[in-house]
Amino acid sequence: MRLLLIGALLFVVAVAALAWHGRMPDPRQFQQFADTLNAQHPLVAFAAYFGFYVVATALSFPGASLLTLGAGAVFGLAEGTLLVSFASSIGASIAFLTARFLLRDFALARFPALFTRIDQGIARDGARYLISLRLVPAIPFFAVNLLAGLTKLSLSRFYAASQIGMFPATLIYVNAGASLATLGHHGAILTPRLVTGLLLLAVLPVAVPRLRGAFAARKAYVKWRRPKTFERNLVVIGAGAAGLVTAYVASALKAKVTLIEQTRMGGDCLNSGCVPSKALLHAAKHGYDFIQARAAVKSAVEGIAPHDSVERYASLGVDVRQGQAMILNPWCVSVDGVKISTRAIVIAAGAEPFVPPIPGLAQSPYATSETLWDIETLPKRLTILGGGPIGCEMAQAFAQLGSAVTLVEMAERLMIREDDEVSTTMATALRRNGVTVLTGHRAEEVLHDDDGYHLRAVSENEFITIGFDRILVAIGRKPRVTGYGLEELGIKLNKTKTIETDAWLQTLYPNIFACGDVAGPYQFTHTAGFQAGYAALNALLAPFWRFKPSYRAVPAVTYTSPEIARVGVNEREAIAQALRYEVTRYEFAELDRAIAEADTEGFVKIITRQGSDKILGATIVGTNAGEILTGFTIAMQHNLGLKKLLGVIYPYPTRSEAIRAVAGLWRQKHASARGLALLERFHKWRRG
The missing domain is CATH 3.30.390.30 (FAD/NAD-linked reductase, C-terminal dimerisation domain)
Structure with a gap:
C-alpha cells in the first residue's frame, strides 16, 4: 500500500510539473514522460499509475475513461487491462465505503425515490443488478459506487460485481487507448484495431442488455422444446379491457391472433365495474328508484356490449375462443384441452375482489363489486367495508337510492392516498347524503342472531355493533394469477402478487407478456388499455423493435x-x-x-x-x-x-x-x- 501511495504521489507531481512548465499539459509530452518512466522503471510506473487510478476512483473524480485510455496507451492491452480492472474495483470499493459511512443520511434525505428503486433492484437481484449497471453505463461508474454504498449490499458482493461488470468496458477502452498510442508512428490513422475498439464502444450500451436478455432467455427456455412453426402469432388470455385492446391491435397489424375468455366478453369493466357503477351513480343522482336504477344499469351494459362482443372481434379477424385457457409451455396454450401453438402470449387475466377472512363474513349476505349487481331489492341497511373509490362511490349511490348506509374504514380517513382536504371533502359529501362514516374502525367479525346480521367493529379498544341487511366488501382487488399455468412455468410474482414484468411488459420468458390489472402497478381500465397496445406491439415485433410504456402521467x-x-x-x-x-x-x-x-x-x-x-x-x-x-x-x-x-x-x-x-x-x-x-x-x- 505504501508503494502505491508513493507511486501515485510521484505521478501527480510529474503531471503537475508538466502542466506548470507548459501552462497547459500537452498529451504528447505526457505520453512521452509516461513511456520513458515505463521503459526505465516499469514497476514504479505501473505502481504509480495504479495508485493514481485508485485515488482518482476513490475520490470519484470524473474522467475515468481518459485514465483508462491512458493505461492502454502507456502499458498496452494486457498490462493496461490488468491495471485498470483491479485499480478501478479497489477505488470503487473505497468510494463505496465512504458513501456508506459518511453520505448515507445526507443523500437519502434528498433523493428518497431514487434510492428506493436502487434498493428494490438490489433486494430482487442482488449483485446481478449491480453487474447490469456496470455493463451498461447509463449511470456513471462513480455514481454507481456512491449509490451502492447507500444500500445493504455487502462489500464483498460489491467488489465481485464491480470486477465482473466493469471488465468488458475496461477491455474495450484499454484497447482503444493502445490503438490511439500508435497514431503518429504509422501512416494509417484508422487502424483495424482502433476501428474495432471504437465500434465496440459504440455498440456496448446496446449489445449488453440484448446479450443479457438472451442469456436469461436461454436459461428460462432450457427445459422446453420450441416448435419449428406456429399456428398463431399471438394468443391473448382474457377479454377484458387489456385483452380486447391487445387483440384489436394485433388484428390491425394483420397478425393471426386468438383471444380466449372463460366467462363474459368485456371483462370486469363492462359487466361489473366501470360501466354498471357509473350507470348506477347517474341514476341515483337523478332521482331514480332502485328498480329504475337496475334497469338503467342493464341498459348501459347492453348498449356497450356489442363493442366488446365475439361477433365484433370475429369480424376483425380475431379467432375468439370461450373456455378455460392453460399455458402448457412458452409456445402452447390449450383451450378446454384443444392445443394452440403460438409465437407469443399475452396474459390479460385481470383481477378480482379481495374478500378478507373476517369470521362470520362468508356465512352472511355479503356482496362484492362483481356480485352487487345481482341484488334484486334495495337493502334497507347497507354496510360497506372500505373507504376507497369503490366504497365511496357505492356509499353515495345507495344512500341516494334510499338505503341507510354505514361506511366502515380502518384508516383514520377516507381516500387514504389523497390529501387530507380531499378526504375531508369526501367525508362531508357522504354525510350530506346521509351516510354514516366510521373511520378508524376495524371489522372484527360478523354475527347472526334473531335480530339479523351485525358487524362487530373496534376503534381504540371500543367495540360497536352495526346491524345490516347486506354488506358490501370493497377493500381492494387481487390479480388473477392462478389456474392457467403460471406456477408450472415458474413465472414469478411481485410483492403485490402481480406478475413480474420488465419495462417492456415481458415476463421471465421473453415471448410471454402481461398487461392490465394482472401486471400492475395500476388497476385502472385506462392503464390496462394503454399497456395492452405496447404488449401487442412488443409481442409481435420484438426483438426487432420494442416499445416502452411511460407512466409519466396516469x-x-x-x-x-x-x-x-x-x-x-x-x-x-x-x-x-x-x-x-x-x-x-x-x-x-x-x-x-x-x-x-x-x-x-x-x-x-x-x-x-x-x-x-x-x-x-x-x-x-x-x-x-x-x-x-x-x-x-x-x-x-x-x-x-x-x-x-x-x-x-x-x-x-x-x-x-x-x-x-x-x-x-x-x-x-x-x-x-x-x-x-x-x-x-x-x-x-x-x-x-
Whole structure:
C-alpha cells in the first residue's frame, strides 16, 4: 500500500510539473514522460499509475475513461487491462465505503425515490443488478459506487460485481487507448484495431442488455422444446379491457391472433365495474328508484356490449375462443384441452375482489363489486367495508337510492392516498347524503342472531355493533394469477402478487407478456388499455423493435359528487418524496360557469417544481373534475408547463377555464417585481 501511495504521489507531481512548465499539459509530452518512466522503471510506473487510478476512483473524480485510455496507451492491452480492472474495483470499493459511512443520511434525505428503486433492484437481484449497471453505463461508474454504498449490499458482493461488470468496458477502452498510442508512428490513422475498439464502444450500451436478455432467455427456455412453426402469432388470455385492446391491435397489424375468455366478453369493466357503477351513480343522482336504477344499469351494459362482443372481434379477424385457457409451455396454450401453438402470449387475466377472512363474513349476505349487481331489492341497511373509490362511490349511490348506509374504514380517513382536504371533502359529501362514516374502525367479525346480521367493529379498544341487511366488501382487488399455468412455468410474482414484468411488459420468458390489472402497478381500465397496445406491439415485433410504456402521467378519477380527479403527485406524496415544490390553488367559487350553475364546491390544486412551471401533479375536486383533468394530463405527458396552458384559448363559460385560471395565478405569483417596476416607469415615460 505504501508503494502505491508513493507511486501515485510521484505521478501527480510529474503531471503537475508538466502542466506548470507548459501552462497547459500537452498529451504528447505526457505520453512521452509516461513511456520513458515505463521503459526505465516499469514497476514504479505501473505502481504509480495504479495508485493514481485508485485515488482518482476513490475520490470519484470524473474522467475515468481518459485514465483508462491512458493505461492502454502507456502499458498496452494486457498490462493496461490488468491495471485498470483491479485499480478501478479497489477505488470503487473505497468510494463505496465512504458513501456508506459518511453520505448515507445526507443523500437519502434528498433523493428518497431514487434510492428506493436502487434498493428494490438490489433486494430482487442482488449483485446481478449491480453487474447490469456496470455493463451498461447509463449511470456513471462513480455514481454507481456512491449509490451502492447507500444500500445493504455487502462489500464483498460489491467488489465481485464491480470486477465482473466493469471488465468488458475496461477491455474495450484499454484497447482503444493502445490503438490511439500508435497514431503518429504509422501512416494509417484508422487502424483495424482502433476501428474495432471504437465500434465496440459504440455498440456496448446496446449489445449488453440484448446479450443479457438472451442469456436469461436461454436459461428460462432450457427445459422446453420450441416448435419449428406456429399456428398463431399471438394468443391473448382474457377479454377484458387489456385483452380486447391487445387483440384489436394485433388484428390491425394483420397478425393471426386468438383471444380466449372463460366467462363474459368485456371483462370486469363492462359487466361489473366501470360501466354498471357509473350507470348506477347517474341514476341515483337523478332521482331514480332502485328498480329504475337496475334497469338503467342493464341498459348501459347492453348498449356497450356489442363493442366488446365475439361477433365484433370475429369480424376483425380475431379467432375468439370461450373456455378455460392453460399455458402448457412458452409456445402452447390449450383451450378446454384443444392445443394452440403460438409465437407469443399475452396474459390479460385481470383481477378480482379481495374478500378478507373476517369470521362470520362468508356465512352472511355479503356482496362484492362483481356480485352487487345481482341484488334484486334495495337493502334497507347497507354496510360497506372500505373507504376507497369503490366504497365511496357505492356509499353515495345507495344512500341516494334510499338505503341507510354505514361506511366502515380502518384508516383514520377516507381516500387514504389523497390529501387530507380531499378526504375531508369526501367525508362531508357522504354525510350530506346521509351516510354514516366510521373511520378508524376495524371489522372484527360478523354475527347472526334473531335480530339479523351485525358487524362487530373496534376503534381504540371500543367495540360497536352495526346491524345490516347486506354488506358490501370493497377493500381492494387481487390479480388473477392462478389456474392457467403460471406456477408450472415458474413465472414469478411481485410483492403485490402481480406478475413480474420488465419495462417492456415481458415476463421471465421473453415471448410471454402481461398487461392490465394482472401486471400492475395500476388497476385502472385506462392503464390496462394503454399497456395492452405496447404488449401487442412488443409481442409481435420484438426483438426487432420494442416499445416502452411511460407512466409519466396516469390519471385517476372517483366519480362521486363532487368528483375527485388526480394525475401525478399530490402534496402528501411530494412531502414524502422530499420534493422541492410549490402549490397553486384555485377555487371553483371564483369560476363564472360554477357561479352560473350555483355549483361552486371544489378546487384545482397544482403541484409544480419550485421556481418552475413544470407540473408535477394536479388534484381537482368538483363537478366534471375528470374532464378538466385531461388538460393537465396532456400537459404532463408532453412536458408542457403552466405558461403554455395559459396561452391556450378556452371557451367561455366552461369549467375548463379553471386550467387557465390556475395557470394565471401561478404566473402572477412568479411575476418579477423588478420587471413590473420597469414597466411602470416605461408606461409613465410614454404618458409624457
